[in-house]
Amino acid sequence: MIGLLLSLTISSCNINKFVPEGKYLVKKNNVSIEKKGTKIEKSKLSSYISLKPYKESFSSNVPTWIYYKAERNPNSKTWRWLNKTFGREPVYYDRAGANNSSNQMMRHLDNIGYFGSKVTHTVKTQRKKASVTYHVSPTEPYTVREMTYVIEDSLINSYIMRDSAKFPLKEGDIYNAYSLNNEREIITERMKNSGYFYFNRDNIYYEVDSNFMNHTMEITMRLKENDLAYKKYYVRNINIYPDYSVLKMNSKPIDSTTLYVETGTRKRPNYWDFYFFDKPQIKPQTFSRSIFIIEGLPYNLRSVTNTYKALGNYRMFRNINIEFDTVPLANDSVNRLDCRITMQPTDKHSFTVQTEGTNSDGDLGVKGSLSYSNKNIFHGAETFQLGIKAGFEAQKLMGTEQLESGKKVFNTTEFGITTGLVFPKFLGPFSFLTFSRDYQPTTAINLGFNSQVRYYYSRYISTATFSYDWKSNYRTSHVLTPINLNSVKISNINPLFQTYLDAETSQRKKDQYTSHLILGSRYSFTYNSQTINKSGSFIYLRTDLESSGNLLSLFNKTKLVTESEGHHELFGIRYAQYVRGSVDIRQHIDIGDNSWLVFRQFVGLGLPYGNSRDLPFERSFYGGGSNGLRGWIYRSVGPGGYVPTSDDIEKTGDLQLELNAEYRFPIYNIFNGALFMDAGNVWTYYPNESMPNSEFRFNTFYNQLAMDAGFGLRIDVSFLILRLDLAYAMRNPYKNETGSYWRFKKEDNLRLQVGIGYPF
Structure with missing residues (x-):
């Protein structure tokens, strides 16, 4: 395989012989800005170049070479398949294409205030390759001298101009058409959050008056005439269909019910109507935590978006749709909307079976797992999960043990079972209703047991956690685990291995094979500035803080906790006492052409004290592996x-x-x-x-x-x-x-x- 790849790479280096006479493969594009000190980004201009070669690399010519070979062997199924799978059509220099790229760049320069700038290109050819340079001659940019907003309706004016300091284009800035488009989006969102259901960005336009002498502009924002766009709408009824499907859209529901809820900070009374096409599978009160649209209040786009997000957290639904219908005017002449929320359920039960071969530093093995999921176990969108796994491995042994165990293919076995239950709300002694609606919380309860039987010893691990998960906004999330229990029991130690441990002078190494108990709490905070469906640089930050043993240490003087060999034990197992924290920062820098610079900094510190001299093995820090120091x-x-x-x-x-x-x-x-x-x-x-x-x-x-x-x-x-x-x-x-x-x-x-x- 390596030889084949090497031969392909060497062959592709001689690609020039396939290039037709008079044609030149585009090898490189450059953008040269003649005037220094401008705010013009080369990467933005480069994005308008249409004749783009693939990035240079040791194998960059291989796909094009495959294309040429396939063209010369049209009857070969092999070459046709290779071309379809890996081939790449050559990119030739074309004057018309380069001129089009120059024109696109000039339009972009107009949009960022450099009106009348010129972009030309020159080309250098050598050995059937072309290097194209785009020369940018920018003019003096136009700046915004005055921004005026002409809005005749005082109420609409108050909605639009509220917090106008956040508008992206301000007086004194260089003119930017993209910023004006962003401003239109901001204004549209504000109007839709204030009840103006039919308002859209096309209702906004700008008049620009430029002064050629001093390169300044006066910009006036106006609203187009459109009676429908400036009518304020209020939500009348909310109708909910939890088991909707396209096949049932013309059928009559077999059941219906009305739920009384108090919504919003003022606890407004609402009556939601539920319609079921089959036997109800979810309790209507479940939706009191996930529907933010409020009857009697103006239409609000933000409430609709939050409702989509909250309902999307329910794993039992595959499709969710929220629609509004206008209602004929009543005697009070108030414009009203009826809201219809339809949800298409997914399969309630799911099973997954997986098998895999393993290679742990040369120790071969096989693993298998079976998982079951119920996405609505208590009819309140709760998720139940059960997982079972088993594995066998042939671990390398030493000396006579290797001979004694040689009759067995596998000398290490593992069996584990985990179960989890996730509630789409906070469970606790206090009322979290308002907090829950805003933060999309979940409560998770997890239990697990794992048995590892090895030739030298056996390890039995029991775990139990109770945790809360919530989001304070779309960038930040939190996980609080007030109960974090982890028990490790070591037994059946082989006499030879016990002799090795007795001779070991490092207590840290001995502790890896000593029973211990972790009982504490943990908190994690995550920040991610990445925007969904948008490219660009972003930062990821995660911090973790946990402690263990502090609560148990309060019982050191009681009969519940015993003392043995200078440390304290609970039920015969030494408990760990420590605090541990870590910070993980990652910077993703978009450098264009689908290329990235990514940096990561990780700092972790654990402080063992009291009943512990070292951190427990599973909570210790380590280096090496596929996600860290990859050379080890x-x-x-x-x-x-x-x-x-x-x-x-x-x-x-x-x-x-x-x-x-x-x-x-x-x-x-x-x-x-x-x-x-x-x-x-x-x-x-x-x-x-x-x-x-x-x-x-x-x-x-x-x-x-x-x-x-x-x-x-x-x-x-x-x-x-x-x-x-x-x-x-x-x-x-x-x-x-x-x-x-x-x-x-x-x-x-x-x-x-x-x-x-x-x-x-």
């Missing part, structure tokens, strides 16, 4: 500058610092590439005699950063992204035998990491 295997880095004597024990720490950077770019079709670099490490909080130099120190930590770099191939098949990252580990966190941190001559520097989705 999972949990194999650090801690600190400690020089490992064996690779058998997974390495963890109480503190982590990690920095990642990626340049992501398209290759062709479903194939994308990335150049990346990772740096980081983990450290212990306290000094550890068995692991010298493992603790964090401000004057040495920067010398203890492991580093790697590499190339990644990402295959995007719409429903998932398969990621292959080839990383080169180039710097250890400790000095080697020559006194250097760098490891360029190591034979095992290269590591292939396989993952699903992006690493960050």
Whole structure:
């Protein structure tokens, strides 16, 4: 396969022989702005270039080469398939196309205030390739001298001019037609949130008076004459169809009911009419938390949008539609609307079966899982989930144990069961109705048990969580877990492995195979500035804070908690006591042409105290793996500058610092590439005699950063992204035998990491 790819790449380098006489392949486009200090963005101008070559890379000519070969072999099914799947039609330089791009750029310059600017192009040709340069000669931009809003109706004027400081174009700014379009959207939204159901952006127009001498403009906003657009509408009735379908649209409902609800901050009485085509499957009062449209109040687009979002959180519906019909005028001459909400249910029950082969650092295995979901278990849009998984693995053993276990194909088994229940509301001792309607909350209860039977020991893990999830706005979300229980029980330790543990001097390593209990709370905050269906740079931030053991420590002097070997236990299991926090920041920078610069900074700190000397193994920080330091295997880095004597024990720490950077770019079709670099490490909080130099120190930590770099191939098949990252580990966190941190001559520097989705 590698040889085939190499031969294709070499063959495609000689692509010039296929180019027809007088034609030139577009190799590169440049935009040159002759005047310095302007606010013109080159990337915006480049977006109007129609003759765009594919980004240069080691294989950029392969798709075009396939196209040429297919053209010369029209009867070959193989070449036709290759061309359909991977081929790319060549992009030739064309004067008319380049002139069209220049004209598009000039229109854009007019729209951003540089009226009358000129754009020309020149082309350089060499060996059947063309490099095109677009020369931009901008004029002096026009600025806005005065903005005037002529709105005769005083009520409408108050709605439009409310908080006018947020309008994007202001006096003194350079004229920008795009900003005026944004202003129209803002005004339209304000009008629709104030009851003007038929108002739209086309009702707004601008008159522009320019002064050629001083390059200024006077802009006047006016409203077109349209009686319907300026009528204020009020909601009369709300009719709800929870089991609607197209097949039943002409049928008569078999059941109906009216629900009395008090909505809004003033608890306005509303009567919602429900209509069912089949036996009701959901309780009408369920919708009191998800419908924001209020009878008797003006039509409000924001309430409609919030209703869509809230109903969309109910997994039992696949299609939701909200429509309004005008009502004939009554004696009071008030314009009214009837609201109709239709929802098409999805299948209540669903099953999923999965099987997969595993390869954990050379240990081969197989796993299978079965999951069941009920999307409306208590007829209130509650979701119940049940999952069962089982797996077998052939782990490498040592010495005589390897011979003794050699008769068995698999020497490690795993079995787990999880169950969860999600309520589309807050459950608790207090009334959260107003809070719930605004924040789209859920309450989740999860229980789990996992059994891992290995040759050397058995591990039994029990979990239980009770958590709240809500959104304060479309960018921020919160998860509060007041109850977070995790119990790990170690038993059936092999005598040989027990001897190894007894001889081990590192308590941190011993604790990995010691029973322990975590009982505490956790809070997570997430901020994401990415806008759905819009491209552009964005920031992602996640912070986590948790604590454990503090409540249990209050019972240390009671019979509930016992003392053993200098620490306290509950039901014979030592409980962990610590606080732990982390911050994960990611910057995604759009650099155009579907290319991105992505940076990630992660800082985590855990402070064990009281009943714990170290963080529990599963709550410790670690380095390595497909989503972190990709030059190392999972949990194999650090801690600190400690020089490992064996690779058998997974390495963890109480503190982590990690920095990642990626340049992501398209290759062709479903194939994308990335150049990346990772740096980081983990450290212990306290000094550890068995692991010298493992603790964090401000004057040495920067010398203890492991580093790697590499190339990644990402295959995007719409429903998932398969990621292959080839990383080169180039710097250890400790000095080697020559006194250097760098490891360029190591034979095992290269590591292939396989993952699903992006690493960050």
